[in-house]
Amino acid sequence: MRRFRLPPQILRLVLLTLGIVGTYLVARTLLVPQSFGEYGWYRGAALEEIASHTPVFAGKKACAECHTDVAQKLAHSEHQTLSCEACHGANREHALNHDVVPAKVPNSFCLRCHEANPSRPKWLKQIVVKEHYGEKCSDCHLPHQPSQSP
Amino acid sequence: MTTGLTNAVAEAIPTFQGYVYPNEATSHPVWSVLIVVYPYITGLVAGAFIMASLVRVFKVKALEPVYRFSLLTALAFLLCAPLPLLFHLGHPERCFEIMMTPHLTSPMAVFGFVYAWYLMAVLLLELWFDYRRDLAVWSRTATGFRGILYRLLTVGVMDVSEPAVKLDAKMAQILSIVGIPSAFLLHGYVGFIFGSIKANPWWGNPLMPIIFILSAMSSGIALCVFNYLVLTWIRRREVDMRCLDTMAMFLFYALLVDAAVETLDWLHRAFAAEEGFQVMQVMIREKLFYTLNVGQAVIGTLLPFLMLGSLQLLRRRVPELARRRMIFTSAFMILIGVLAMRWNVVMGGQLFSKTLRGVMSYKFEFTGGEGWLMGLFLIILPFIILTVLVKLFLSERLHASEPAAQGGGAV
Amino acid sequence: MKTQVSRRSALVRLGAAIAGVLTLPVARRAKAAVQNFFVSSGAPKGYDPTEHKWLMCVDATKCIGCGLCAEACKKENGVPEGPYFRTWIERYIITKPKPGSVETRGETLVDSPDGGMHGFPECPVPTDQIEQSFFVPKLCNLCEHPPCVQVCPVGATFKAPDGTVLIDKNYCIGCAFCLQACPYGARFLSPVTHTAEKCTLCYHRITRGLKPACVEICPAEARIFGDLKNLAADDPLQKFYENNRTEVLKPYLGTAPRVLYAGLDEEVR
Numbered sequence: 076m077r078r079f080r081l082p083p084q085i086l087r088l089v090l091l092t093l094g095i096v097g098t099y100l101v102a103r104t105l106l107v108p109q110s111f112g113e114y115g116w117y118r119g120a121a122l123e124e125i126a127s128h129t130p131v132f133a134g135k136k137a138c139a140e141c142h143t144d145v146a147q148k149l150a151h152s153e154h155q156t157l158s159c160e161a162c163h164g165a166n167r168e169h170a171l172n173h174d175v176v177p178a179k180v181p182n183s184f185c186l187r188c189h190e191a192n193p194s195r196p197k198w199l200k201q202i203v204v205k206e207h208y209g210e211k212c213s214d215c216h217l218p219h220q221p222s223q224s225p
Numbered sequence: 226m227t228t229g230l231t232n233a234v235a236e237a238i239p240t241f242q243g244y245v246y247p248n249e250a251t252s253h254p255v256w257s258v259l260i261v262v263y264p265y266i267t268g269l270v271a272g273a274f275i276m277a278s279l280v281r282v283f284k285v286k287a288l289e290p291v292y293r294f295s296l297l298t299a300l301a302f303l304l305c306a307p308l309p310l311l312f313h314l315g316h317p318e319r320c321f322e323i324m325m326t327p328h329l330t331s332p333m334a335v336f337g338f339v340y341a342w343y344l345m346a347v348l349l350l351e352l353w354f355d356y357r358r359d360l361a362v363w364s365r366t367a368t369g370f371r372g373i374l375y376r377l378l379t380v381g382v383m384d385v386s387e388p389a390v391k392l393d394a395k396m397a398q399i400l401s402i403v404g405i406p407s408a409f410l411l412h413g414y415v416g417f418i419f420g421s422i423k424a425n426p427w428w429g430n431p432l433m434p435i436i437f438i439l440s441a442m443s444s445g446i447a448l449c450v451f452n453y454l455v456l457t458w459i460r461r462r463e464v465d466m467r468c469l470d471t472m473a474m475f476l477f478y479a480l481l482v483d484a485a486v487e488t489l490d491w492l493h494r495a496f497a498a499e500e501g502f503q504v505m506q507v508m509i510r511e512k513l514f515y516t517l518n519v520g521q522a523v524i525g526t527l528l529p530f531l532m533l534g535s536l537q538l539l540r541r542r543v544p545e546l547a548r549r550r551m552i553f554t555s556a557f558m559i560l561i562g563v564l565a566m567r568w569n570v571v572m573g574g575q576l577f578s579k580t581l582r583g584v585m586s587y588k589f590e591f592t593g594g595e596g597w598l599m600g601l602f603l604i605i606l607p608f609i610i611l612t613v614l615v616k617l618f619l620s621e622r623l624h625a626s627e628p629a630a631q632g633g634g635a636v
Numbered sequence: 637m638k639t640q641v642s643r644r645s646a647l648v649r650l651g652a653a654i655a656g657v658l659t660l661p662v663a664r665r666a667k668a669a670v671q672n673f674f675v676s677s678g679a680p681k682g683y684d685p686t687e688h689k690w691l692m693c694v695d696a697t698k699c700i701g702c703g704l705c706a707e708a709c710k711k712e713n714g715v716p717e718g719p720y721f722r723t724w725i726e727r728y729i730i731t732k733p734k735p736g737s738v739e740t741r742g743e744t745l746v747d748s749p750d751g752g753m754h755g756f757p758e759c760p761v762p763t764d765q766i767e768q769s770f771f772v773p774k775l776c777n778l779c780e781h782p783p784c785v786q787v788c789p790v791g792a793t794f795k796a797p798d799g800t801v802l803i804d805k806n807y808c809i810g811c812a813f814c815l816q817a818c819p820y821g822a823r824f825l826s827p828v829t830h831t832a833e834k835c836t837l838c839y840h841r842i843t844r845g846l847k848p849a850c851v852e853i854c855p856a857e858a859r860i861f862g863d864l865k866n867l868a869a870d871d872p873l874q875k876f877y878e879n880n881r882t883e884v885l886k887p888y889l890g891t892a893p894r895v896l897y898a899g900l901d902e903e904v905r
Binding site for chain 3: 244245246247248249250251255256310313314315316317319320322323326327328330331332333334336418421422423424425428574575578579580581582
């Protein structure tokens with residue numbers, strides 16, 4: 076019986092192919108991150124990394140922990156849906172370290188929401204500055220209880 | 226400071242008209258010149274390979290003189306194909322991820338494997354089987370770097386006996402047959418990358434991979450024509466007119482089918498006139514006027530179609546010199562036209578907003594990672610590599626042997 | 637010749653096997669070194685993504701276009717300056733039809749100057765010519781079948797078990813395929829990290845029991861946020877989707893966006 080002899084070209088190519096595929100498989104075990112595939116086709120560790128970013132805003136609850144009286148007044152006013160940091164800016168620094176002084180709210184900040192604009196919904200109280208009052212809004216409106224005067 | 230002022234002014238100038246999503250209003254498109262060059266290059270590879278396979282698979286004897294040259298052209302361009310992608314990535318050092326964790330729902334994920342398959346299992350292997358006998362013969366006489374190279378490339382298989390050579394030819398033919406769908410996959414997946422994006426009405430349609438493949442074929446054949454004429458001119462040899470005429474014939478029919486399917490795409494868009502159609506018309510009129518109407522339609526399709534078509538009708542009645550000139554000009558125009566087509570596809574899809582009510586104005590830089598100069602360099606680089614390959618493997622000082630590489634006036 | 641070839645090939649095979657065995661401990665050490673790169677710290681422990689299903693909805697009838705949300709988002713997430721927005725506000729101004737024409741509406745003007753993050757300038761159309769005008773906050777639509785995830789070639793963007801669609805910026809190669817695939821324009825390529833970036837629902841906040849910055853800051857309750865797996869009593873999110881006729885953006889694309897909008901108009905894309 077004639078022994079089957081693999082032609083040298085084919086043999087070498089098969090060896091070369093096995094070598095390449097073998098290198099690829101070894102590379103895979105080295106280079107695919109360990110947490111890959113934990114939850115799906117991605118690195119499971121990414122969830123932790125993304126969640127590890129430090130927050131910048133403190134959140135209304137954090138402010139209310141110390142400023143309970145203001146929070147109380149606010150909760151019963153028209154501005155109850157506002158978060159403190161909407162006007163006072165991001166203040167996590169201050170919440171963590173009370174020596175950090177929050178920035179002052181600029182006088183014209185009220186206009187950011189209340190300046191009359193036809194695109195704004197009708198339920199919002201809007202004013203045209205020229206027709207309303209030219210000085211500080213807080214002259215007549217308490218910021219935390221806007222329908223009351225100082 | 227002046228820079229501050231210029232930057233402020235540049236930002237103040239609106240980069241769009243109508244309404245675009247704020248994230249779309251960047252000054253440069255996300256997919257720029259490099260992403261235009263990449264499908265151009267892989268298209269040339271696929272087209273050149275298909276033309277070579279006409280010899281082995283469809284036994285078109287007239288094309289034998291350009292068989293090896295076509296394969297070497299395909300190789301030169303294929304080696305450069307990953308470069309525009311690599312330069313475009315935000316993190317090229319992470320490029321290996323595409324092969325380590327390919328996300329198989331993504332057409333782009335197949336790139337690593339399709340490229341590796343096509344380069345190693347199809348193109349290099351077919352070239353190896355075709356050249357092996359010659360490499361074995363050359364390695365015995367060549368000295369220095371060339372000698373080492375030829376010996377390495379034989380992979381130690383020096384058998385030049387009749388049965389071994391017969392096996393080589395048989396393997397090369399099998400690879401040629403396997404190579405045709407592989408070439409379609411190599412370039413078709415790029416078309417599918419665009420065709421699969423349902424968010425973009427300029428791109429997302431099923432004709433896209435087909436249009437890409439067909440324009441690839443006409444550009445690849447045009448490249449082979451162009452290269453062949455340039456090479457014979459450099460070497461001051463006589464052009465094999467039978468070969469050239471056959472190439473021109475295939476080029477004409479490739480162009481015809483490509484133009485037909487692209488026209489079908491146009492007709493359907495105009496007929497259906499879906500919501501995006503209006504903003505696309507604005508975009509074509511204002512942003513793509515020259516590249517589409519002049520570049521792709523007139524220069525890339527109409528003029529070559531007329532020239533090559535008339536040659537098909539009149540054939541030998543046209544004197545040889547005129548035929549050569551017409552074929553060369555047509556091939557060159559098709560090469561420009563297909564590049565323009567890639568531009569129109571890639572840029573067209575980004576110049577109008579996904580809001581369908583805005584059109585962007587993008588700036589294109591000359592220098593820089595994604596500039597014109599880089600694009601030009603990446604198109605020229607394969608020609609440099611091809612020159613090296615021709616010097617090493619297609620030199621007239623080396624005597625080539627049967628079966629596929631001979632013929633009168635052969636390169 | 638025959639024995640030479642088979643002996644040679646056997647030796648080659650043996651050599652390859654030995655080399656493979658010898659490299660294993662080296663490979664293991666190298667793998668650990670590579671993986672150390674990916675391990676992080678400082679993330680909230682005890683958060684199980686499979687126990688939550690986050691959702692944000694938008695009530696466009698409430699949005700007053702102050703843009704505080706877009707500004708807060710940029711601050712909270714360190715979004716680069718320029719045309720890069722994780723969330724933005726669009727203003728729609730639908731004008732009255734020209735006198736004498738038999739149309740129901742005139743031209744529609746849409747704008748989003750700087751994403752709306754500094755508020756909106758004066759209305760370009762006089763009030764008496766406006767038929768409808770409103771603001772629409774936009775963000776990642778938290779699709780159930782996100783096309784952006786589908787097209788990512790390496791698995792750098794993904795739908796987390798808790799319903800957020802996130803980007804692993806240490807794995808993203810910056811190919812921008814996901815930017816092209818998102819029908820809503822929610823993604824951008826960061827000029828700082830050279831990776832894709834988008835709204836993460838303030839993942840670093842919601843995993844700590846806080847609300848996303850935009851929801852926290854919105855003075856008009858136009859953004860409603862909640863956990864579908866842990867609905868509170870009288871949950872505003874539940875009240876929103878139970879009491880409103882809602883729509884989603886571009887439903888015909890089959891992305892199944894989960895973000896519900898109330899108060900949209902046919903002109904909104």
